[in-house]
Amino acid sequence: MSDDNNGDKFIKESSILEEYNINWTQKLGAGISGPVRVCVKKSTQERLALKILIDRPKARNEVRLHMMCADHPNIVQILEVYANSVQFPHESSSRARLLIVMEMMEGGELFHRISQHRHFTEKMASQVTKQVRDGMLKISTSLNSCHPHPLLLLFSQDAPVKLCDFGFAKIDQGDLMTPQFTPYYVAPQVLEAQRRHQKEKSGIIPTSPTPYTYNKSCDLWSLGVIIYVMLCGYPPFYSKHHSRTIPKDMRKKIMTGSFDFPEDEWSQISEMAKDIVRKLLKVKPEERLTIEGVLAHPWLNCTEALDNVLPSAQMMMDKAVVAGIQQAHAEQLANMRIQDLNVSLKPLNSVNNPILRKRKLLGPKPSDGFFIHDPENGGEDSNVALEKLRDVIAQCILPQAGQCENEDEKLNEVMHEAWRFNRDCKLLRDGLQGLSWDGRTFSDKVDRLKLAEIVKQAIEEKTNLQEAH
Template structure:
């Protein structure tokens, strides 16, 4: 056990059903920003052992395309997961902002995702919630790599099958919806759905009614519609068909997908498909806006704009004031309209927190 000294910048990056993610700055490494996921113990009561087992597994994962779990600690109210801060934004948003885009770009993106998920599978971990919102660029740099995040539904598998229904509608595999035992192949299906969207800008399955949507998925009812797919290579279509095979026994593994010519060879076209794809992606992302969290990138930009320095920031001594977990949720707002002063959203707590070293 040791102590990590950090400033908790109480600026909300994300709020979910069971947790919230807050921006933090290291005191020992000036300028180093991290994300801290705060999980309310009351909301996960009875699942402590399972949660700790998953944390122990995830803390050992080290892959260039996986958001790293750096440390974990807890107090009487919360579990805290200290993670790499990624600031490059979500996958679809970056594509829309690019200005040019080709099959080759899509192939490179999917290769990175496959490589990371293959690493997970080799370590007997199934992510179970691969979706565009969980694919983030590490930085705003044009050549930034893609990162897989949010392992809240990930699972270590001691056998080849699991049974718990989970995932995100539209990206979940048929066998999960059919309530059949499933395994690592569910992640491959999700990657296939993402690859499909990357090449046309719209999802392979869509219906406002979830029952109808699930029926489409379970039957594997998708098409390479004309004219949207007319300029897409046959190799790309073949690749997607192998990933989105309804029968998981005949579906590609990550290793097989990585060996496909569209990924490992030169069959991915270099023709610019930006105009057709970006217009549809814009519409798709607008439909999903209500689900989006406050991005780390926006938070970092806000901090830069405010030019908050060590001397200017209001520092509260943890030994004299409230500890980090004693935070009024009213401070953690992403709605700037609630205040005329942007700085009202930001408080800083300087603290010495005892951490448990993750298993190695």
């Protein structure tokens, strides 16, 4: 499949509705490209996953790259691809789209799977890492490709983890210049590429004839972040100030590789695990562990039991925590399909959870293609009121950097901002009343996870109301 157009020969021009029934109201989640839905093959009644992309060269490239790797047991299989006209409710006419039928991953997303294990051990984390490593190795050898963000990691039912979503994949010829990334997982080289690109664009520095580039070593950095989160339940780089862009303190930590292993969560975790994290989170690419180094690392080849139960499992048992971490890792990616020269950052507190959306099927079928009452991209989330609510969730569930004596003050501050924009939400009013909220501050000590759950429910209610209109 080395020919650039080789993936196109698998694309069918016939209507997908001839062979599949599509459940437009049920979403499995969201990848980089938008919501993933359920479809059923008519001839076998097999449930499968359906991803829809606008039919354009970048989308066809995504399909082509995915197909080049889809024969690997740790990469989600593409079964069929259709080129059809589809009209969504906010559109005045149908548009050419690719409808990609993939195997159903019934086991769910990685961090959701961890939350279901009451005794998720270090050995289990090591086994998951091996599977991710094997998938990355296939991508690296087949495509020579770079993913400067965490791939979507999914489980089939009672089966290995598989990698999915090739929306940001680029063939690495040593000249990857445009930064596309997810903030909690971004490597220092990607931030540096972004910084230089912005300065050149603004005329602050002259455009270099040999641009600053980044390469596949960024994948290994992201793998280090994924391992860290699996082991303790939160990312190694975060900020006490939650905003729409990466705050300066968080950017500085990433650029200098400043992170630690807090005693409360890491005291029972092996030195081997800490060692692989340290070696993957090296700022200089040449010092970072290579994929071959990962293959040979003792933590992944250890014969010891490593049966210590990880704190991440306990942390992720709480719905609010699971939602927050899952959003940072996966749902957020729905908002990250950006043009090469238009970089924008979407941190945890500005993402939406498309799994929770429910819409009804309405409207007639047009003559050219088909019409469904369901917006294509569940990631359209510029609503300030919702952003303020997500700030509260982020403040509740992320560990706070530095000294924590003013945590209550900061929580009051972000809650007051959210309250200003959401006074009309009865669900929020009723929930806050039970937490002694007086409109400006909490008079009693707040159960942060309970508050996060209340706010999460308010977000769901407001989102559903918006979609109904």
